[in-house]
Amino acid sequence: MDKTDKIIVGISIGDLNGIGIEVILKTFEDKRMLEFCTPVLFGATKTISYHKKVLGIETPVHGITSINQVTHSKINILNIWKEEVAIELGTATKISGEYAAKSLASGVEHLKNNTIDVLITAPINKENIQSETFNFPGHTEYLEANLEGKSLMILMTSELRIGLITGHIPIAKVAESITPELIKSKVETMYNSLKQDFGINKPKIAVLSLNPHCGDKGVIGKEDDDIIVPTIAEIAATGKLVFGPYAADGFFGSETYKQFDGVLATYHDQGLAPFKALSFGKGVNFTAGLSHIRTSPDHGTGYDIAGKNLANPSSFIEALFSAIEIFKKRKEYKELTGNPLLVRYS
Incomplete structure (x- = not known):
């Protein structure tokens, strides 16, 4: 591997029948992208070439068989399978899920071994990827099981960061989980991430209510008054700037979210519905709290437009630049906190 200071970005290619490979190829159509990083795709040259031919995309790629063969001026494909794989664009198949899992597993293994600096994951289908080796509701849970730390899913743009207190669980189990x-x-995970990954010295965090209107003093549920309010007070007493609970409708409708560095939603759709309404196509999914950095675009497999050259790479590009920026911020934070004099006088 030739020496360079460029960040090595590992990329799992996602569901082979979706738009993941398309947005990856479109991201690197502009050769200037290679000035910011060195991409390594975990898959197979044959698979990528099939997509290139169908889409009419001429982005050049460089096949390698070992991470030590990475060339920093090219789009590297680390060949982790040699066989022909049946591709049925726009269709969820067992095979496309199986090879998505292989790509992800290889990417995570290289991330753990620090042979790549960050990992970007293209979209998977949470149903067809299930197997004896992948029994998780999504990327976040898989990453937490394979990396050190406690994960927090954060959906983010430059103006909005929403974390989830509960993630991929049925709505019927949310209340009992809070x-x-x-x-x-x-809160601790988001607080630490805002400091080390985003360079915010004194983060200000909002927590949303579980029930409509914060429960209306028990009329619409007691969880907010009995659990969330006293817990926020206890956290705030330690000096952290944590506020709430806020009713989600008014919080987003009045743009109160702009007053905070981070927002914690109590369940998946409470956070993701307003986030995607405000930011779809330019948002990034970041897995905070873990030993290594992973981001992904804010969209799914896009079966309905797969193979039609209609996929917009904007969110994937944002995920790429976000991963690079977070990597730099985390490195800077470690250097500062590792030197007491720098911390004292910074």
């Missing part, structure tokens, strides 16, 4: 311990853990 405990003081879980809230404290997620």
